[in-house]
Structure formats: structure tokens, C-alpha cells
Amino acid sequence: MLAGTHAPVIEAHGLGKVYGSVVALRDVELRVERGEFFGLFGPNGAGKTTMLRILTGQIAPSAGTAAVLGLPLPLGGVEVRAKVGVVPEFESPPSFLTGEEYLRFVCRARGIEGSKERAARWLEFFALTDRKGLLCKDMSKGMRQKVMLAAAFIHEPELLFLDEPFINLDPLYQKRVQEYLREYLEGGGTVFMCSHLLEIAERLCTRITVLKRGAVVATGTLAELKRPGEQGLADVFMRLVGGELDEGQGAETTAGAAGTV
């Protein structure tokens, strides 16, 4: 991992994304520093996954600019993905490879040495060693999620993008992954995470941003965002976006939006 510099690891200005008539993101400002555990929260359809896809160079924004590790997006998407680790929204390793084969495939595609040892280490970490002959299509959702996490960690990237990393993991492995991420942070890594598991997020995140209908409604540390009487992130979250229960969730359309991108 790189030694700390003052340049932000992730930077976005006036970021917007429109799908047809649906505004997924509008005017998002974001800055993530090296060594941060950054959490992006929001109700379903708030734009979290869209944000992650833009920042990993998978899709182009409709407005604004973004850069990751100093590389402009979406132009530098391939270079960004070469340097970072990504756990996508869905646990979807290739159906016809085994977990071990997939990890070795990841190493080869990324051009990194020692694929056998690296794969063995992560299979052991996730207790998949005795299931290494099982095809991914025949794995449980939890096992597939473990394979995707291992694939993101295996090349020891300086930045991790995690979309619901704890989903489908049993409590034992939720704890194990949390411990690893803490160590990773101590080693100089940076994490950008989207999650609905607020209890875990509260323990890990050093700074958070809450999205609602594609717009940032709050950014800061948990202490900064909490109001008197609020116990934790769940209370903050409910205050900031809880109104959606009455208003109806999800991204808005340009026709019905208060403001458009």
C-alpha cells in the first residue's frame, strides 16, 4: 500500500446521474481521505450503488467530475479497477469455476504473482479450503459472498469499494471480516462502503454520508451528525431519511422532482 499523501483518495464534485427520466444522483460532493473508513448510507434506491459504479469507472456520470487515486473517471476506469478491490452488490462469482480457481483467475487477470499461495490464504481465511472443489454455482449465497470478498482482498489493494459486504455472511464471518478491515485500515488502506447494516457500520466507519433520493443530506462523523437524545447511527438515519416511509422510497423522476440534474 502507498504511504499517506495529502491528495484525497476519492473526490467528486457536482456528480449527477440520470437514467431516462429517473434521477439517480444529483449534485453530489464527496471527498474521502487516505486511511478513512467511509460509509455511504441511504434507503433503497437512494443512489448508493450508482455512486459506487461511477467511482469504479463502470458507468459515466451525467454531470460533474470524479477522480479516484488521482485518476479521472470514467476515463481511468480500467486503471482504477487495477488498483482497487471491489465487492459488487450481488454475490456473483463465475458459475463454472471453483472458489480456488476463481481466485487464481483473479490473480492472473491482475497480473500478480503467487496465485496459489494467495488463493490458499484466503480460502483458509474464509474456511473454504475443504470446499475448494465446489463450483461457485453450487455454493450457498454466503459462500459466494466469501469468494467475492476474497477476490477483492487478494491483491492487497490500497482502496476497497464494498457494496453490502456483510450480506449473507453468518455472524462469525461478519466479525472476522470486520477484524480484517480494521487491520487493513491500520495498514494504511482506505474503505468506501455502502451498507444497510447500521450496527456494523457504526462500529467501523470513521465518516459517513447519507443519501436521500440521489442527494447528499448529511456528511460528517457520527458524533457530528448525532443530536441530543440520539443513541446511534440508526437514530440519525431514521431522522434523516425516515420521512421516506410516508413519502415513498426510491429515486425520483425528473417530472416529479423538486430539483433536477
Added chain:
Amino acid sequence: MLWLLRAMFKEEFRLQSSYSNRWSTLMFPFMLCTMSLVVAVSLPQLSSEISVPQMITGAHLSALLYGLAVGAFAFLGREMLERRWGQATFLLSSAQTLPITFRRTFLVFFLKDTLYYVFVTLLPVTVGLLLSIPVTHFHVLSVLRLFATLALTFLYGISFSFFMSAIYTRSRRVFTALSVGVIVLVLASAALHLFGVGLIAPSIAYEFSGDPWALLASMALSFSWAAWAVMLIEERFEIPSVVVKGQYDEAAGRFAAFGRLGPYLGKEWIDLVRSRTLSKVTLAFVLPLAVLSAFDWFLERTLSTSIEFTSIFYGGMVGFFGVLIYSWLNNIDYVEYYSTFPVVVPDIVKAKLVMFMLLTSGISTGFVVMMSAVNHDWARLPVALLVMFSTSVYMVVVTAYLTGLRTNVYLFDTRILTKFAILSIVPLMAVTFLSMAEERLGWLMLLAIAIVCLVLATATRILLGRIDVRWRGETFTVSG
């Protein structure tokens, strides 16, 4: 059950729309109607080459094959769709979560498939024929009768396909035995003339004889196949999980010569083998070619007419059927995980193109050489091979350029399909015409074919270069 049927109709329409868009899906029947109208108006020219009974027989055989294919896709396609979209996503899987039996959902699924495809394909074709009446002077009743008999033939095909699929889920051995039996029956009819094709598909017999017993037999058999299919289908047919030995490194090593694409080719190869797509791909490629050869043979034996298929013609056909292989390569598995890799869509498209060439070159060459041997047509073999390579590379590059990694999705888009049709039909017609015009054109034919091959090679080079530009911004994610 009507609520489920309605829901399945909506699901089918939305599934088709998700492949392209709502507008294109709605345009598809309109396009068929137009094509049917154009063909009907051109009949006087066509009938100098092929008689009307031959055309009607061809239409029935097509409807039969279409029914068989729709029924087969209901199962083969479902397996792929579930792999791509996740389990229990489709209404056919309702039995897993709702108080309804799988047999009942299966029956409704059969009814939906039958009605839906008659409605979106056979009906528009019939409307096209009806619209041609001011020019062709067809009798309205004759057209409606043809629609009814074609629908019966389609029903016969789809029912039989569902029946065979149900057998397949029970016993592979019985399925194989029955398949062999069917092939023997077809050969007995076509080659040995032991009985007419009407005895295999009674609706064809009814078409020509008007015998009400043939009509009754066709309906009774169709309903029997469907009933047996519903009775025999297993409530669940989960694929047992298997444990395999690690083969990736070895596979990737084999493709090391391809540099950066090597790791992806290794993975593609393992996908092909483990999904058993290699055999399906080979079959999907060889079967149309075999059908083509059999069709010529059938015409020659039963109708005492023959089309002069030379090795050059087969060379062109092999190239054009190659599109099927590229489509299969894109259907083995989802590709969303590539969104985490330092690659872009054109990289994977190129890996698929390389795999296509590696897979098909041997089979294609073998087929053309075999057809040259069978027809004692060795003199034309070098030109046939040249045509084969030019057309196959051209066709697969056109397909990759137009459809990227979602061939089946984009070929349902009317705009893409139209471009594809223009880019493929024009050279196909040129090659077919030239291969059949040797007697009239002599050495000029060879010159013309060389020019066509040169044009195809140039077009291939241009389109290959444009794949990067066209697909660079595309995502690997379905919803992206």
C-alpha cells in the same frame, strides 16, 4: 388458472421487452407481417423455381421445427435464464413459494408459450398474407385455413418438445432411445418412402388431403403429448452439485500465447466444458448444417427436385451459421463479476471472438471437406474454404460489433435486427447466388466470389476496429 396465464403473458412480454425495449418488441410482429407481405407479393417469381405445394410443405416443416425449438428453449433457456437472473425469479418457479403445484404451473406455461408464439409470429405472417390479397388474389378462406393448419403443426411440434423435455427430466436413456426412434421414423419416411411425412405430422396430411381423420389425429396426438408432458414432469429437478478438480491454471496456461487475453480464454474454456456447452455448441452448429443437407436430400428423394448445393454454397452456409456459436458463447454465464476486473467490454468481446475461431475452425473445415467428399466436389474445395473463412469471420465480427456480449438481447431489438439482417443477408445472397450460377457465369463466378471475399475481409477489418469504440462505455452489469 386464468390469473396465472395472464401473469405469464405479461412476464413473457416484459422479458422480451427487457431484451431490447417495449417498442422493438411490439415492432417484431409488424416486421414479420411486412416480410410475409413481401414474400407473398414475390410469389409469382419464386413459383417458377419452387412449386406452391413445395412452399406449403416448407412452411409446415418450418412451423414444426419452430414448435420444437420453442419447446426446447422453454427448458434449455430457462436453465440459462435462471443462471443469469437467479433462482425462483420466474413465475414457472411459483410452486416453490406458492400453494400451487408445479404440474399446474407447467401446464399454464405450456399454454402461454403456445398462444404467445402463435400470436406474435404465425398471426402476423397470416395478416401479411391477407394484406397481399389485392395483389396475389389469394382466397381469404385459403389463407385462414393455412393459418389454422400451420398453428396445428406448430402445436404438434411444441407439444412433442414439451413431452420430450419431461422425459429428459426423468430419464436420459429413455430420452435418447425415443430420439433415435424419431430419427429412424424420419429417415424411413424421407429415404425409404415407407410412408409419407403426413404420417409423422398429420396436420401436413390434412393440409393436402383435407381428410378429417388426419385433422383429428393431429389434435389428439398434440393433446396427448401435452398431457403426458404434464403427467411426467417432475415436481422439481434440481441439478446435483458436483465437486471438481482444479483445472484453471492448466487451461489458462494453454492460452498463454494470447497474452493479456490468456487468463480470460482459460476461464471461457472451462465454462464451455463444465457447462456442457461444448457439446451443445457443436450440436447447434452441426445440426443446421445437417438439416440443410438433409433438406436437399429430402427434396431430391420425395419431390424429385434438387437444389444444386456446391461446396462453395456449404462454405458460405458454415460461415453464416457461426453466429449461433457466438450467441451460445455469450449465454453460458452472466458476466457481472467482470465489473470488478481491470477490463472493459471490448476485451471480453475479443476473448469470445478468439474462442469462436478456435472452436469453429476445425468443425467448419471438417464439414466443408466432408461435403466436398460426399458430392465429389474436390475442385471447388479451395474456393469453398476461402468463402468459409471470409464469411465466418465477417459474420461473427458483425454480430460482435452489433450485439457485444448480449447477442440474444440485442437481436430482439428491431433496429439492431434490421442492421444485422442487411449486413448478413446481402453477402449471404451474393454467395448463394454466385455458388449456384457457376454454369451460367463460369470463371466470372470465381472472380466475383474473390471480390465478395475481399469486400467481406475489408468490412471485417473496419468493424473489428470499431468494436472498441462501440462497446468501450458499456457496463458488464445487466441493469447498468
